[in-house]
Amino acid sequence: xxxxxxxxxxxxxxxxxxxxxxxxxxxxxxxxxxxxxxxxxxxxxxxxxxxxxxxxxxxxxxxxxxxxxxxxxxxxxxxxxxxxxxxxxxxxxxxxxxxxxxxxxxxxxxxxxxxxxxxxxxxxxxxxxxxxxxxxxxxxxxxxxxxxxxxxxxxxxxxxxxxxxxxxxxxxxxxxxxxxxxxxxxxxxxxxxxxxxxxxxxxxxxxxxxxxxxxxxxxxxxxxxxxxxxxxxxxxxxxxxxxxxxxxxxxxxxxxxxxxxxxxxxxxxxxxxxxxxxxxxxxxxxxxxxxxxxxxxxxxxxxxxxxxxxxxxxxxxxxxxxxxxxxxxxxxxxxxxxxxxxxxxxxxxxxxxxxxxxxxxxxxxxxxxxxxxxxxxxxxxxxxxxxxxxxxxxxxxxxxxxxxxxxxxxxxxxxxxxxxxxxxxxxxxxxxxxxxxxxxxxxxxxxxxxxxxxxxxxxxxxxxxxxxxxxxxxxxxxxxxxxxxxxxxxxxxxxxxxxxxxxxxxxxxxxxxxxxxxxxxxxxxxxxxxxxxxxxxxxxxxxxxxxxxxxxxxxxxxxxxxxxxxxxxxxxxxxxxxxxxxxxxxxxxxxxxxxxxxxxxxxxxxxxxxxxxxxxxxxxxxxxxxxxxxxxxxxxxxxxxxxxxxxxxxxxxxxxxxxxxxxxxxxxxxxxxxxxxxxxxxxxxxxxxxxxxxxxxxxxxxxxxxxxxxxxxxxxxxxxxxxxxxxxxxxxxxxxxxxxxxxxxxxxxx
Ligand code: ADP
Numbered sequence: 001x002x003x004x005x006x007x008x009x010x011x012x013x014x015x016x017x018x019x020x021x022x023x024x025x026x027x028x029x030x031x032x033x034x035x036x037x038x039x040x041x042x043x044x045x046x047x048x049x050x051x052x053x054x055x056x057x058x059x060x061x062x063x064x065x066x067x068x069x070x071x072x073x074x075x076x077x078x079x080x081x082x083x084x085x086x087x088x089x090x091x092x093x094x095x096x097x098x099x100x101x102x103x104x105x106x107x108x109x110x111x112x113x114x115x116x117x118x119x120x121x122x123x124x125x126x127x128x129x130x131x132x133x134x135x136x137x138x139x140x141x142x143x144x145x146x147x148x149x150x151x152x153x154x155x156x157x158x159x160x161x162x163x164x165x166x167x168x169x170x171x172x173x174x175x176x177x178x179x180x181x182x183x184x185x186x187x188x189x190x191x192x193x194x195x196x197x198x199x200x201x202x203x204x205x206x207x208x209x210x211x212x213x214x215x216x217x218x219x220x221x222x223x224x225x226x227x228x229x230x231x232x233x234x235x236x237x238x239x240x241x242x243x244x245x246x247x248x249x250x251x252x253x254x255x256x257x258x259x260x261x262x263x264x265x266x267x268x269x270x271x272x273x274x275x276x277x278x279x280x281x282x283x284x285x286x287x288x289x290x291x292x293x294x295x296x297x298x299x300x301x302x303x304x305x306x307x308x309x310x311x312x313x314x315x316x317x318x319x320x321x322x323x324x325x326x327x328x329x330x331x332x333x334x335x336x337x338x339x340x341x342x343x344x345x346x347x348x349x350x351x352x353x354x355x356x357x358x359x360x361x362x363x364x365x366x367x368x369x370x371x372x373x374x375x376x377x378x379x380x381x382x383x384x385x386x387x388x389x390x391x392x393x394x395x396x397x398x399x400x401x402x403x404x405x406x407x408x409x410x411x412x413x414x415x416x417x418x419x420x421x422x423x424x425x426x427x428x429x430x431x432x433x434x435x436x437x438x439x440x441x442x443x444x445x446x447x448x449x450x451x452x453x454x455x456x457x458x459x460x461x462x463x464x465x466x467x468x469x470x471x472x473x474x475x476x477x478x479x480x481x482x483x484x485x486x487x488x489x490x491x492x493x494x495x496x497x498x499x500x501x502x503x504x505x506x507x508x509x510x511x512x513x514x515x516x517x518x519x520x521x522x523x524x525x526x527x528x529x530x531x532x533x534x535x536x537x538x539x540x541x542x543x544x545x546x547x548x549x550x551x552x553x554x555x556x557x558x559x560x561x562x563x564x565x566x567x568x569x570x571x572x573x574x575x576x577x578x579x580x581x582x583x584x585x586x587x588x589x590x591x592x593x594x595x596x597x598x599x600x601x602x603x604x605x606x607x608x609x610x611x612x613x614x615x616x617x618x619x620x621x622x623x624x625x626x627x628x629x630x631x632x633x634x635x636x637x638x639x640x641x642x643x644x645x646x647x648x649x650x651x652x653x654x655x656x657x658x659x660x661x662x663x664x665x666x667x668x669x670x671x672x673x674x675x676x677x678x679x680x681x682x683x684x685x686x687x688x689x690x691x692x693x694x695x696x697x698x699x700x701x702x703x704x705x706x707x708x709x710x711x712x713x714x715x716x717x718x719x720x721x722x723x724x725x726x727x728x729x730x731x732x733x734x735x736x737x738x739x740x741x742x743x744x745x746x747x748x749x750x
Contacts (some may be wrong), residue, residue: 001049010145014138021130023283026192028071029107033123036062036076038110040121044113055086062089075124077105081117184322190330195340198233202331204305205235208326210321216287219295219330220248220255221303224483229255229304238285251279255304258292262301264324265292266315270308289313291320293327297335305330342485349380349489356380357496364507373472373497374403379495380485383474384408385452389422390462390470390501397426397470408477409453419443425459425471431487433458435479456480460490469498478554528586532579539579574703581707584639585693588714593633597742600627600637600673604662607642614649618658625663628671631742636715641675643708644735648677650702651733655679670721670738677731687725699729712737 039061044051055078066073066089078087105122112118187207194200205217216236220229227250234248251260257275258265267273270282270290287308295303305327363369374386385408390400397418422544425432434440434457454475462469472494474482482490546569554562604624607616616623622645630637645660652658661676680700682690687694693710716723716737727733 007145010138010142013141014134017137018134021133022127025071025106025127025130027107029105029123029125030109031107032065032069032073032076032125033105033107033109033121036065036078036123037111037121040078040111040119041113044111044118046114052080052086059087059089062087072128073123074126075122075307076103076117077122077124078111079122080119086119094532096737102330108382113300123350137169142742159392183207184325184329187211187326195337195455197334197337197341200330200337201233202235204326204330204333205233208305208307208323209235211322211326212291212307214291214309216285216308218305218306218308220306221295222259222301223247224481226479226481229253229259232303240281240284254290254292255306258294258304258306259301262294262296264294264320265290266320267291267444268312268314282727286310289315291315291323293323295322295327295331295334297331302331304333334456335624345659346485349485350736352380353489353493360497360500361503363500364504366501366504366508369497369500369504370401373500374401377472377474377490377493378403378405379496381458381474381482381490382476385454385475385479387414387422387473387475388462388470388497389418389426389473391426391468397422397657400470413625415675421459422471422473425461425473426468429461429463429468431458431460431491433482433487444503453477458482458490460487460494462494462501464495464498464502471594472497525586525590528582532586535579536576539572539576543569543576546572574705578707581711585714588636588711589718591633591635593635595631596632597629598632598634598637599629600641600664600671603634603638603641606638607645610642611646611649614646618649618652620649620652620658620660622660622662625661627662627673628664628666629742630671630739632719636719637739640712640715640737641673643712644675647708647735648675648679648733650704651679651700652677653700655732667738669741672736672738672739674734674736676732676734681729681731681733682725682727683729684727687727690725691723 022149039058040055043054043058047054047468060077062076066076075088075090077085077089079085104124106125108120108122110117110120171365176452187204190203190207194203201219201221205219208214214236216238218231218235219233221232222228229248229250229252231246248255250256254265254270254273254277267290270276270287271279273290276282285308288311289309290306291308292304294301295305305323307323356372356379360369360372360376363372370388370390374388377383377386377388381502381582381747384405386403387399388401389397391397399414399418402414421432421437421440434443436455436488437443437457438455440457452475454477456476456479457473459471459473461471472490474490538630546565549557550562550569557565570671601624604627608622641662643716645662648660649658655678657678659678661674663674663676665672665674684698686695686697690697691709691713694706695709696704696706713723716739719740721738721740723737725733725735
């Protein structure tokens, strides 16, 4: 290419010059020939026959013309139509050298007569200068072209060679880096492909061993429960075996230095470093050089990645960078795996919490709850001993329950006095973590707290609303930390435990109250029964005596006396009714009969037969729909229906067409029965009151004791039903009550 450029430059310039100049010479020669020809045409015209003979006279004209010109004319010739020379002029005596003498004309022009060529003028112009200049130019441009070609050839070749060398070097570097990148990407992919924590660590050590070409790689991680560094993974065989239990106390050993400094430790010769702790191990394993980098999460060192070589080795910048990169990738992978592990274990814990909470809340027996709470807390927080303190009615805390891990020897009896930490937790209603009870500021000098033989304790208050019910203490024999999550779990569990304890307590109190109430009611019933019973006998006597008085002493008594005795008798009758009703009330629930299927239609028939007299007298029309069957003690349901129907008749008032409608409807497991009348009605204000004993309304004068509806309510309540009234004054009343169906009929089986 450079040769081409050189040739182009060396030939191009002279050729161009030569061609252009030649063209100019030819044109000039043609013009000169034309000028001469024009002169001869005048001569031809003047004497067409003789001009050939006079032509030589014009030699001088041609000569003048030739001498006077810018271009050196070497010859002017005039030839006739057959080519015979007529006239010639060749100026200059010195002939140019033969080698470039050119006799051929440079330009020609015809001499015309009547448009016919009679002769031709040839002009020859000297090429000498043109050739000299062209040769000069050729020499010059060849020199310039050659120089340029040399320049063009040598300079770029040098640059290109340099560039080639550079590219080659870059290529090698790129290949090396891309191989490394490939390994690192492969490492990332491997690390990202699993969420199993131990697998991540295992893979990571293997990758580090391959990438760094070392003998042993180890990973230590900080134990969340203590500040110790624990060996978690190793790649490469060690003569002494993998010591997975190997621990370093905080700040101890080479790993400790890396942890506390947070930067890499690069040792070409490991034995000379003063911090090497297990020198024997290094010696036994033949470890010579060490490269350790911290694993950081959120900028905080959480572990160490240590690469060890059995050969003396000066670690290159590149290797240190790779180790650091591995540490970053590892930290991310570990973090992911940890997050996954945390999430899984959190889920598992939450499941356990739910299960344990269910166990704790499933019982209402206080002793069962106490035992379940302590056992569940030990399970949930991995404690060796759990103690539960409650505040008794006098406000003093006492140890209510404890649960020790099977096999844990608890030295000494349980403390009689509340430990200050527990009192503090209850008072402040806050958790308290004591890593070492022997150094717990609250317990200084109090020996009894350590009688449990435990070192660490976490205690949470049992709080419900604004009340502290007690405290729950989880103790560990070995020094132990509880994570924030565990502490929150304890808090959650304590809340459930507090609610369960309170429920159990409330349940116990309610049960005691209910029992007491039942006993009181039974006592009252027995009292009412015996009083009513005892009153009956003297009343019968008084009634008999009053009868005798009226019969035998009517004359003596006179009209006034007879009236008084009659009043006495009617009051006695009222008292007898009262006693009968009270006896009926006190008997409710003590009939000692078994429930059976009772047809309400039959029951209503019995009641209507009993009340036939007042119904007829008052002229009441009674209608019944299709009545259901119930599950009842027959006398009880008859008593309810009789009371409601007799009241409907009694409180009919002066209604023109008195009517009573009895009906039943389905109410799930119950039958709803209604007794509707169109009597006087009851103001809403009294709808509740009338079911209380001795509550009578004054609207209608009717015989009664005010006990009937109380009996109805007591019976209906007793079977789990409900009784109520819908009424307004003057618009009649509808009494409704619900009663259990026979078993199975709720599902259509009767
Ligand atoms: P009593 O012996 O007075 O009938 P009850 O306990 O049966 O006692 O009824 C209490 C009160 O409720 C009655 O005194 C009456 O005022 C009112 N009462 C009960 N049933 C009806 C009814 N069907 N219509 C209007 N008032 C009624």
